[in-house]
Amino acid sequence: MSSSSAAGLALAQPPLPDVSAAEKTTLTVIGLGFLALLVAAFDADADRARLSLYAGLALSSGAVLVWSWLTFGRKPAGVQHNNLWLRSSTSRGAVAWVAAVVLTGFYVLLYWYSSPDDQGNFGLLNGLVHTLDPFSQALRQRPADQWFLYGTFYTLAILLMGGRALWKYRHSRYQVIRTCSVMFFQLGFAFLLPGILQFFQQPEFYFTYFWPLKYDYLLPGTVDYLVQNGQALGVFMVFWGAVMSFLATPVLTYFYGKRWYCSWVCGCGGLAETAGDPYRHLSDKSRQAWRWEVRIIYPILGLIILVTVLMWLNHVWQGAILGPAADGLYRFYGFVIGAVFSGVVGVGFYPLLGNRVWCRFGCPMAAYLGLLQKHFSRFRITTNGGQCISCGNCSNVCEMGIDVKQYAQRGEPIIRASCVGCGMCSTACPRGVLNLENGPREGRYQGSPFIHADSLRILS
Known part of the structure; x- marks a missing residue:
């Protein structure tokens, strides 16, 4: 392309609208909030680190809500694309790549560099984890760990970006109710309820996650753990998981399609619909992408079915089938699918591949629901x-x-x-x-x- 053609193309693109002083101020406050979180992560003084964490969360949370109102609340209701394909942050530009690297790096630290040692040190996330100890003690009667930190940030992201979605889609009754639903299920059933169960010395359990997404809930080791440690409640947990997986899911999908779960209940979908909403337009619409979707997601569903069956057969015959390899098979699936795909790629690649990478290409629950929706719903x-x-x-x-x-x-x-x-x-x-x-x-x-x-x- 000649320089004159490139110049003409550049002139043909409409300029981005100016960002108001109020919006710049709120974005600055959000940046200060994240800076305070970095201070909390590396400050050796526990009290000062805790103060920095809470100050950072308060600054960034309040600023996000104010920014959402400034960006969407003051404008006429309706879906507005707002130059998404021209902004660096939402068109795979430099800002998007930086965001993807930061998200991916956080997940790498979370999954592989934050396991506690004998002294309760959580690696590079140690400072952030221990700042939440008082909150974790109040909710669960135990110190915080890396997963409590993750759950807190995850839930906060859904609530804050859910507020943004409510402003943006306030003209649609369906979108408002749907957004409130994912916020409710994440806060109540995926964050508070598991903590309350631990407070009363019961097994941690997530009532909104079922097999095959929460693949270990119907595996022999987890079933034994729930029954032995939860007693009557543990038996109910196992019963709940089995009924929701094999009875309620087909019935609800028959009447309402997979949306009853993927868009109204699931935490993965909740994060995608709120925090991932600015990137929804990035999903590849080509037939080649659709072919890869089919090639990947259904073999993953088949793999977890195979793992579940083999683990139960190995359990019934006391290790005669797989022996010690059973644990390796379980860890392989957990590492490749449960960690790399659903976490690192599924969320870390939001700014590059869209907000439903995991749901579209990897989630076995989405594959299971999709087959029901396609043929029976x-x-x-x-x-x-x-x-x-x-x-x-x-x-x-x-x-x-x-x-x-x-x-x-x-x-x-x-x-x-x-x-x-x-x-x-x-x-x-x-x-x-x-x-x-x-x-x-x-x-x-x-x-x-x-x-x-x-x-x-x-x-x-």
Whole structure:
């Protein structure tokens, strides 16, 4: 490309709007909050480190909420793309790469460089972990560890960025309720309740995670641990996990599709829908990406099924099948899928590959729900091709890499195993072309020019 052509292309791009002084101030405060967290991480004085941590969390949390209101609350309601493809932070630019490196580095430290030694030292995260000791003692009656630190930051990210989502999508009743749902389940069931169980000397248990996502909950070692240490409550935990995995999940997916879990309950989805929302447009919509999705996610589901079956057979026959290799098989899956894929890649690559990398390519629960949704569910997204203006808003906001516009142009219903039912395509459509429905299975693969009586229309 010649220099004159490049200059002409640069001139053709609209300039980014100026950032107001108020927004710059809040961004500065957020930066100061993160700086205070760094001070807490490396300050040898425990009291001063704790003060720095709480000051940093207060500064960054308050500033994020104020920034969200300044950015979205003062503007007219509606999905606004806000020059996403022009900003370095949301178009795989330098800022996005820095963010990806920081996130990936944090997960690497968390998984492999923060295991405690005999003195309770958590490596490079030791300072941050121990600043939360009073909070952990109050909630769980035990000192903090690296996973309590992670859970605290994880929950705070969902709550704060959930507040941002509420401002941004306040015009859509569906999005508001859905966002409140993931915030509620993360705070109540994935953070507070496990801590309360530990406070009363019961096994830590997450009622919103089931097999095959929480793969160890139905493995022999975990089942024995829950029954022996939780007694009656432990038996209920095992029963709950089995019922939710094999009975409730198929029933709920039949009626509502995989959205009942992936977009309303799951903590992984909750982080993707809140903290990952600025990156949803980065998901690859190509057919090649879809082929890789199929090649990866279903073998992972098959692998955890195989691991579960082999572990139980090995348990029943007292090690006659795998022997000591059983523990190695379990650790291999936990390392490759549970740590590298779901953590390091699944979250660390948000700014580069979009917010649903793990859900789209690796999550065995998403694969399980997707098969049910594709072949047995009443759920679909209906389209009205006569009203479609081919603006592409629906495809741009689809975090699962579905080219929604192609379906809308043809007036075909969208029945895809990967669709998590977030409803953002319908919320972003300026013509009301797309509707999420739970209609009868008869005629499910045919276009529907009207809304069925028991369907759920997205208010946009």
